[in-house]
Amino acid sequence: MTAAPPLLVCHDVSKHFGALAAVSQLSFQVAPGEILGIGGPNGAGKTTLFEVLSGMNPATSGQIVFAGRDITRMAPEAICHAGIARTFQLNASFDSLTVRDNVRVAAYFGRDNRRAPGLKIGAGTEAVTDAALAAVGLTGRDREIAGRLPVIDRKLLMLAGAIATRPKLLLMDEPVGGLNAGEIDRMMDAVRAVAAQGVTIILIEHVMRFLVALSDRVMILHHGAKIFDGPPEGLVRDQKVVDVYLGEGASQRLAALLEGGLA
Numbered sequence: 530m531t532a533a534p535p536l537l538v539c540h541d542v543s544k545h546f547g548a549l550a551a552v553s554q555l556s557f558q559v560a561p562g563e564i565l566g567i568g569g570p571n572g573a574g575k576t577t578l579f580e581v582l583s584g585m586n587p588a589t590s591g592q593i594v595f596a597g598r599d600i601t602r603m604a605p606e607a608i609c610h611a612g613i614a615r616t617f618q619l620n621a622s623f624d625s626l627t628v629r630d631n632v633r634v635a636a637y638f639g640r641d642n643r644r645a646p647g648l649k650i651g652a653g654t655e656a657v658t659d660a661a662l663a664a665v666g667l668t669g670r671d672r673e674i675a676g677r678l679p680v681i682d683r684k685l686l687m688l689a690g691a692i693a694t695r696p697k698l699l700l701m702d703e704p705v706g707g708l709n710a711g712e713i714d715r716m717m718d719a720v721r722a723v724a725a726q727g728v729t730i731i732l733i734e735h736v737m738r739f740l741v742a743l744s745d746r747v748m749i750l751h752h753g754a755k756i757f758d759g760p761p762e763g764l765v766r767d768q769k770v771v772d773v774y775l776g777e778g779a780s781q782r783l784a785a786l787l788e789g790g791l792a
């Protein structure tokens with residue numbers, strides 16, 4: 530059996546801000562259907578990597594190939610239409626619009642086959658909107674105003690908007706930052722529901738319980754470079770990861786969590 534070709538290939542990707550190499554000659558691949566977790570200290574370059582992958586702040590050098598196409602210099606909307614969606618570290622929604630209208634906008638503008646000028650929401654867009662709301666557990670919340678939702682629901686709404694563009698690859702930047710344990714479980718369910726639909730996922734997260742429970746593989750960044758790439762179980766055995774990121778205490782707690790089996 531031959532392995533499926535990778536969905537995403539990053540080759541020697543760098544992003545410089547003046548003299549700072551926020552991402553530095555980074556190479557990695559993601560297989561179709563995989564969940565790749567990314568961790569690393571504050572300022573390691575995690576969000577910058579997403580900026581580069583989504584075209585919002587293009588790479589200084591290197592090459593990104595997605596589904597066989599070179600997307601390194603493509604515009605963000607073209608990358609979205611090619612099949613990459615993302616969520617943001619801070620909540621991003623149209624705050625004065627309803628929950629449903631937020632997802633409708635994503636379902637409509639995220640389509641790659643939108644030809645007719647002008648906005649005409651058809652049955653297809655409504656069906657995609659319904660499916661996206663269901664996947665994140667926001668069915669029935671259609672008429673609520675986005676800006677008034679609790680933080681967890683705003684994060685779930687942002688996820689619904691991303692999947693309404695029907696991505697092959699979803700990038701999630703700290704989806705559970707600031708959430709309590711029960712809310713983290715809700716987000717975990719939503720991510721699993723999205724993954725079950727065949728969407729490949731890269732997620733950045735500092736909450737290790739969330740990261741290791743969901744990820745098939747974890748990559749740790751430090752000063753823009755990869756210091757670890759392997760199974761979640763390997764994290765606590767890697768002295769460099771323990772030294773620069775986890776620390777001894779967190780590392781011991783994570784080891785106990787891994788040993789006890791993940792929820």
Ligand SMILES: Nc1ncnc2c1ncn2[C@@H]1O[C@H](COP(=O)(O)OP(=O)(O)OP(=O)(O)O)[C@@H](O)[C@H]1O
Nearest residue numbers: 546549551569570571572573574575576577578618
């Ligand atoms: N637009 C920018 N202009 C200049 N420097 C930037 C810019 N964006 C990010 N940086 C710098 O690049 C480095 C990496 O930042 P980045 O936001 O990618 O880190 P991160 O790993 O996402 O951190 P955190 O865990 O805190 O979110 C930091 O030193 C940051 O100050």
Ligand SMILES: [Mg+2]
Nearest residue numbers: 575576577618
């Ligand atoms: Mg970040």
